[in-house]
Amino acid sequence: MRVLVTGGAGYLGSTLVPVLLSRGHRVLVLDSLLFGAKGLLPVLPHPHLELLEADVRDESVVRGAVSGADAVVNLAAIVGYPACLRSPSDAEAVNVGAARCIASCVSSGQILVQASTGSIYGKVSGPCTEETPTSPRTHYAKTKAEAEKIMLGSGGASLRFATLFGVSPRMRLDLLVNNLAFEAVHAGSVTLFQPGALRTFLHVSDAARAVIMAIDRFEIMSGRVCNIGDDALNHTKLEIAEEIRRQRNFRLQIDDSCTDPDERDYHVSYRYARELGLTAKVTLAQGVEEVLRAASFMQKSDTYRIGDA
Numbered sequence: 001m002r003v004l005v006t007g008g009a010g011y012l013g014s015t016l017v018p019v020l021l022s023r024g025h026r027v028l029v030l031d032s033l034l035f036g037a038k039g040l041l042p043v044l045p046h047p048h049l050e051l052l053e054a055d056v057r058d059e060s061v062v063r064g065a066v067s068g069a070d071a072v073v074n075l076a077a078i079v080g081y082p083a084c085l086r087s088p089s090d091a092e093a094v095n096v097g098a099a100r101c102i103a104s105c106v107s108s109g110q111i112l113v114q115a116s117t118g119s120i121y122g123k124v125s126g127p128c129t130e131e132t133p134t135s136p137r138t139h140y141a142k143t144k145a146e147a148e149k150i151m152l153g154s155g156g157a158s159l160r161f162a163t164l165f166g167v168s169p170r171m172r173l174d175l176l177v178n179n180l181a182f183e184a185v186h187a188g189s190v191t192l193f194q195p196g197a198l199r200t201f202l203h204v205s206d207a208a209r210a211v212i213m214a215i216d217r218f219e220i221m222s223g224r225v226c227n228i229g230d231d232a233l234n235h236t237k238l239e240i241a242e243e244i245r246r247q248r249n250f251r252l253q254i255d256d257s258c259t260d261p262d263e264r265d266y267h268v269s270y271r272y273a274r275e276l277g278l279t280a281k282v283t284l285a286q287g288v289e290e291v292l293r294a295a296s297f298m299q300k301s302d303t304y305r306i307g308d309a
């Protein structure tokens with residue numbers, strides 16, 4: 001299969017692309033390389049990989065790339081509320097505008113997979129299923145909710161990912177588990193606010209498996225939303241900090257006076273993903289262990305923090 005992956009040089013993309021190649025697919029990555037191409041260096045010599053440095057806002061490039069693909073995986077985005085706050089119009093144009101363009105180019109025989117996010121649930125009491133009304137609070141979550149609607153309208157499968165963790169070739173240290181583990185190693189102390197807020201997590205390699213599943217099972221996932229995560233990985237922020245502290249001692253301070261701007265506090269049901277055959281292979285403890293080991297070799301000055309999202 002020829003698979004177009006927009007944003008394929010990013011945190012999730014640089015884990016996904018090698019898996020697609022190992023499964024025999026031909027992969028075209030379309031990415032503006034906001035964080036460089038380093039994440040794809042190990043696979044760049046692969047004869048079935050083409051890297052196109054381009055912007056998803058460029059309609060003619062997108063049309064050309066989509067027309068040659070059997071499957072389109074749309075990962076390109078301005079990711080996270082801080083990055084979207086810094087540049088709201090870019091976030092709108094990339095997250096929503098490009099989705100609109102891609103949706104208008106795909107034809108009925110093509111597979112379309114959209115990277116959505118559990119952030120669009122906002123603050124919800126009780127378990128969120130795919131039927132729970134969404135309540136996106138931040139500009140990031142609003143753009144992702146809008147993009148999801150557009151992609152579903154064109155028969156796409158929308159994957160509402162949990163917050164990812166773990167080591168990826170293009171590393172991100174702004175994600176909660178990765179961030180706390182990095183601070184535990186480098187600062188030796190972490191201040192946590194909203195410690196009781198419930199969040200939901202998944203290892204980046206399991207997220208890549210979810211994309212593969214959506215491609216393989218597109219006939220039943222087309223036009224549908226699927227929460228991507230695992231019931232065993234719904235945790236409070238405090239539980240995450242405690243797991244890290246079990247493995248690496250650090251000073252934990254709680255500050256109840258601050259809240260997250262996106263007010264996320266929700267418990268997600270992953271029943272549908274489980275029915276489709278997706279459960280997490282990597283536990284929180286394993287993911288924390290790998291990030292702690294990698295963090296020792298990372299510096300604060302590394303580019304992993306630039307564009308934090």
Ligand SMILES: NC(=O)c1ccc[n+]([C@@H]2O[C@H](COP(=O)([O-])OP(=O)(O)OC[C@H]3O[C@@H](n4cnc5c(N)ncnc54)[C@H](O)[C@@H]3O)[C@@H](O)[C@H]2O)c1
Pocket residue numbers: 006007008009010011012013030031032033034035054055056057074075076077078079080094115116117118144160161162163164165170172175309
């Ligand atoms: N990482 C998570 O925890 C998480 C959780 C839920 C959803 N998601 C979604 O998964 C997708 C991938 O996220 P990620 O963590 O890999 O983020 P990332 O920031 O590492 O990757 C995004 C990629 O998109 C590219 N990009 C940005 N603007 C572009 C443009 N105008 N044209 C072309 N490429 C552009 C960037 O260069 C980058 O390589 C996003 O759609 C995100 O919303 C991620």
